[in-house]
Amino acid sequence: MNGRQLQKLGVPDECHREAITAIQFAISSKATDSKRIKTTIKQILETPETYLADEHFGRFAQALIDEREFVRPAPVKYETWGRDGIDQQSHYQMQQACGVPVAVAGALMPDAHVGYGLPIGGVLACENAVIPYAVGVDIACRMKMSVLDIAPDAMDSEFNRVKEALEGGTRFGVGGEYKNPMSHDVMDADWTITRITREKKDRAWKQLGTSGSGNHFAEFGQLTLAERDEELGLDAGKYVALLSHSGSRGAGAAVCSTYSSIAQAALPKRYEDLGRLAWLDLDSEAGQEYWAAMNLMGDYAAANHDVIHRQVSKLLGSHIIAGVENHHNFAWKETHGGKEVIVHRKGATPAAEGELGVIPGSMADPAFVVRGKGNPGSLGSASHGAGRQMSRTKAKEKYSWKAVKNDLEKKGVRVLSAGADEVPGAYKDIRQVMNEQADLVDIVARFDPRIVKMCDDGSKAED
């Protein structure tokens, strides 16, 4: 008897394996034959309780009862920051994520918006399991800020030199790569830990020092500290800083899709609707592979920013005197409520007590260097930006890039290239978002963008 025949008889998919085992056992021990088996199965389906002690069909009967009694665990509760600015669809996604059977806690950040699987701005803690799409496509998408030893007025008086350093120090575009790859220790790491990292190593090497597309950027701006910060090692004052937003590029995306496909194929039938929220048990082979690959992508993304900063500062003939950096698409083993859990932050900044991070606004609005407060409700997290208030398509319809560019120049922000879908008006107000998460982070310093480089989408930044 095959799966199709079992299905026709009304045997639930979840019990097919037990049914087939039982039938084979019963036929081989001559307790039944292929002519009578249909009738037997029908009888068991009617009253499984009476077959529990049956030598051949007991386990099948138990599986049927378990299946009938199964109820999904209720979704775990999650706290939301900035409730008014978050759409219903993001809440729907977060609720569904909280219904994943391995989920133990969740939180939604004030910049939340819809994503694949877990919303962007979503934080989800799971027990001994990892969800590739709760880390995100761009594994270890992250921020890095370097404070340079040059005077703030250089961004005006030596604009061309600064501009050339920015343009020469990184590269944008989906397939963006270098013909002659940069050198970095991360390429000496073991990339054979998984098939996909082994296959993508060469491309990853060529993509070292690149910025990608979408909301990624590299920019110069003025960093302002109202008072000295010991950890940063900076006195109160104004500085020039380089801020970059990039991730693990093609290699990270390949790791995500490879392991989410494995997870989705293994999704139990009763959880089929969870789709991209499919998880991998950390004790499974695939789970361990993903974890190792994710961590390699973390090191690689950090190296990617390292190369960008090294190149830009070298071209400028400057030195790095201080810095802050953090992943905002990643999963960590952490202890919350006395229990070790896997905390996924997808578009969320780690904000444990005392932890430094960078939260960007938009090209016209400040980024903030923040220090975490370790709020247990957000699982020690904060937003990773202002969050979109408008889709990319809508932003392109509503705004004329030329007008926006002129407006920005009046505000003292020079955009070397960008897409019309990244206009400041497409984002929520970062100051309001910061107010909404005042119980998650303290502001340490403010960074005002001055010279901005993003991926050109075709709608020219140059007139």
Place this chain on the structure above:
DNA sequence: ATGTCC
């Protein structure tokens, strides 16, 4: 956010 084979 990425990159083009089911």
